[in-house]
Amino acid sequence: MAERLSLEYKVVLLGEGCVGKTSIFLRYTEDKFSEKHDVTLQAAFRTKKLTLSGKRVSLHIWDTAGQEKFHAIAPIYYRDSRGAILVYDITDANSFDRVKIWVKELRRMCGSDLVLAIVGNKTDMERDRHVQEQNAIEYAGQVGAKHFHCSAKLNKGIEELFLDLTRRLISSQGESNYNARSPTRPQPSLDIVDDTPEEKRNSCC
């Protein structure tokens, strides 16, 4: 290509099964002008074109499989990502613990340049909340992520979440370079354990 038409960023959605990743993904990329025949890829991968503050951005958003048995191959999905959205269900404390594990793994594999958003989904079920809002926000601050609340059901907070993420992506390092291809890309290491020492967390702040 003679010229780059836009900044391109790959963003993955990660989190335990059933926290609402797919729902958020579909909500945001919902597209009135889609063709019927392109269903599958649209079910898990979509590109969203944005223009903000005079900059063109293409967000390539990847939904991922939540099943635990596929955890080991997650690196294949999140490699080359510039941003990651870690979703938990505010009614499920476990899902928030899972987010913490993801943060450690991502920081280890992708470094501190990765732009993180931690998202508490299902705010329409506020009554059943099992994750302390204050805790979650504090934790996000500690690991250099930004915390959001949203409800895929009510379509609340999702646009804001992606807009803010895009802003941070642009300011984090300008143009992404993940399109630079390297033929001998390292094999993703498949034995990810969540035993990183605690001090690692501080280094990310």
Added chain:
Amino acid sequence: MSYDEDLSRNPIFQRLESKFPTLLAEAPFKSFLFCIPKNAIAQEIDIQDGDILNYVLKPLNSSPESGIQSYQTLTKKRVEVRGRNLHLKQGFPEARIARILFEETFYNIEDKSYQVLCVDQPFEGKPTSQVILQPEELLDPNECYKFLTVGGGQNIIGIENYIQMELSNFLHLSRFRQGVSLRHMLDMVSAVITRLVMICLKYSAIHRKYCEDKSYIDILRLAVENVVYFEIYPKLFKVVCGLVSKEDGELNKVTRNLAHIEATDLEIKSQFCFNFPKAKRELAKMTSLRTPYQKLWCMHETFQILSQPTPHSNEPMNADDILPLLVLLIIHSDIACWYGNISFMENFYLSPLDKEKYKYCISSVEAAVEFLRSGNLKIDRFRKALFIQNEGTQVTQKNTTTECSIDNFFELIYQDNFSKIQDTLDSLQNSHLKELCHPLCTCDRCQTHLATAHSHRNVGAVTLCSCDDWGRGPLHIAALVGNEKVMELLLNYGAQPISQDYHGSSPLHMACQKGHIKATMLLVDRGAPTNLQDNSGNTPLHLASLYGHDACVKALVFQSPARKLNPYNEKGDTPLHIAARWGYEDIVILLLESGASWEARNKDKEVPKDCAQNSAIQTVFKDYIFRTRGADDMLYAADYSKRMTLPSLKRSSTFSSPMGFRRSNNVFRTTTSLQIKKNHMIEREMNLVFDAISTGKENLVREMMGWEKTDMTCSIDTESSCELNNSTCNGVCHPLCKCIKCTAEQNTETGLTIAMASKSGQTFLHMACLHGNYSLSKLFIIKGADVNTRTYAHKHTPLHLAAQYNHSGVVKLLIENGAEIHAKDVNGCTPLHYSATNGHTDSALSLLDNGASPNENDIRNNIPLHNAAKWGHTVMVECLLEHGSLVDKYNADSLMPIQITQSDEVITILESYQNKQKRVSARRNSLIDSLNTESDITSSMNYIPVSPVSVHDNIKTVIPDPPIEDLRPYSKSIFTIPQLTSKTKVEAEVASTYLTAGPTTSLT
């Protein structure tokens, strides 16, 4: 999605921004939708400021169920959106359809958003004739060529030829081979693509197009890329695969071993299985596709098919469903180089079009492949099968005592309950020991005895011969589970390692399939037959090779002689074919080193090397073949005959040029300087004679040899060579006599004698026979040439050469004059081998009619039929068979003629002949069977109860090879030799040697 442009540079959008800022500011609140014709059109059309409002849409209340959304322009014209198309309706001067190229969300300073659509048509005015070529249209390389030729709007003649020429140059110069790095290949390929794109852009038609529309270059690049890959794929792909051959081998091992997996094992929702067979068919195309773009498209199509709505549900598929489906697809696909394909698609798709979409495809496939290879998927099919079966049988056996039922017993084996198994076996044995012929006897009588004895007490009781619904006995189960201690116990109690289940699998098959090395070693050690074939014709070695268990292969190979390493299954595959196909490098090496044949052809006429999917495996073969080439006679013969069929002049020079000189007798052995000089002269003269022979100048030959012209008349016309011998060689004690007197006699005038040979051992007779010069050959024989003289290196007799060059008259002449009809050259080949290799039926008939046996072995145990079949000489094959050639003779690689041929016709002939023989032998077998049953059964130790295959095996030991009917032609040849050739004394001797030594013994 593939079209993209920066709308802020689009003149219409720029006008909108500058002239209608309030419109843009209101847009988020009024849900305005802006439609902008793409840049190339916007540049062309002339729009008044007022007309711009035609391109601003406001949503109307629409009926969502119809899938149509209605809009109104700010000029009150109506627009409907269906899928990705805008239908222009009432108010517009003409109904028109504009396609949405892409959609973009704009945020204003307050972070409020509005949507902009980029479309491919202006709403008013002249519709554009510019059609954007969809990348899909470039899937077919012919379309790419067409696009390059006429896509510029002008016919560029010869661009296709030009590109092909460039590419053949490129292929000629760049070596894609094992060991070249991916980066290096990538650089080479992208350099040639860039170069070709540059060349295309030099054509003014294409350049104009590019100037009109910058996005044109993406399509151009894709077209060039496709064309390039289409041409270089055969050279490139296997090398790319070679870089990941290890991973592919590992993956294949996993997928082969999971071959029986089902959708439910992966928790795939049943509604998604509906499209699975169709997706599988789509994916099967992958192997034959050549460009990364085609392969990516094939993957993409597969995804699409999987997610099509099914009659049962149209619940949308999401990321959770895709992965398990892909895992299942990969297991069930027959693609043996997934990592190679992934690497190829990922690295070599250079076009930027839809790259992100395809990246997702590739990552998904890669994730599935990686998931499989990491071995996370383990499903105990056996356990499940056993369980289901138990449920089934319990219903029928509810009333009987089940304490010792077959299922319970199998369950014990499964659980490795050693002591309980032993108890069961003990009780079984002790109670009936006395009544049996022998404690371990499994003969019919004893078995019925055992069975009836049990049935008095307990119907469900097991014997070592009981089997389940699939015909599997206790030993099968133990082998399947890999419990070698139990197996040893069972064997000690008399279990038979030879029994086969309904699939024809023996315990050894199961141990090898599951990769239980200790079980395999135990079974082999206890005499389990290694050559039993299951219903698909697979031997245990096939299975160990298919499932990638190198330790088992090692155990089997260690026990087998090399000739047993090439059994072939239903598809004609030997274990080496299978190991090569699935990329098990270790097994390939192991088999080759153990002597498995790299020449065996399967039913698709592939040798194992052809099955290799990547250059790493191919290199293993190449290296091996290179190392062993010297020993391989067939290859030599092929090369040799190729060289020899050059035009006659050249042919003679290859024979005569490397001529240092030496006599076949010892007279001139002492070399003095004088001698050397003389030798040199003789060499020159001899060359001249050779030349004269090759051009058929008989008189010249006679002159140079110093033979009187008078000789000629009498020698040629006289019938009997015997008489001639006497009359012409008066002065010599004996034609071959080498006493000083005789040598002097022969040596008159010129220094040349009839017995002289060139440095390589070629005599004049060799030369005459090579060129099929009957009269000269006869002359040389009369002059006392030794008909059985041999060349030094290859040990060719004149008869070999005459047969090889199809001079049937000379062949007959030589035989009549005492040539050894079964003379073997350095490779053990008889003259008939040479006729067969070259398909010369005339010389072959001449040999056969004069008593040559068609069943002589060369040193690799090939009989002439092997050679004829290998080189696809149908008439020759028929001829040999008519003359009594064995059709199922194994060579040293344990290959039959039918296994090494590439010709369908030959296969048909051989098969029909085999079938004819089978019918005969079946009749005979049944006769022998009836004889066998009359004899005392109990005394036959190896009596095998059920399987037809083993019965056949058993018979084989009774009947000596070759089968009876094959002896007929043999006996014919034995008795015809003396009759035909008794004319000379020498021949009579030869014939008698024959009679005493028998047809298979070589005369030399």
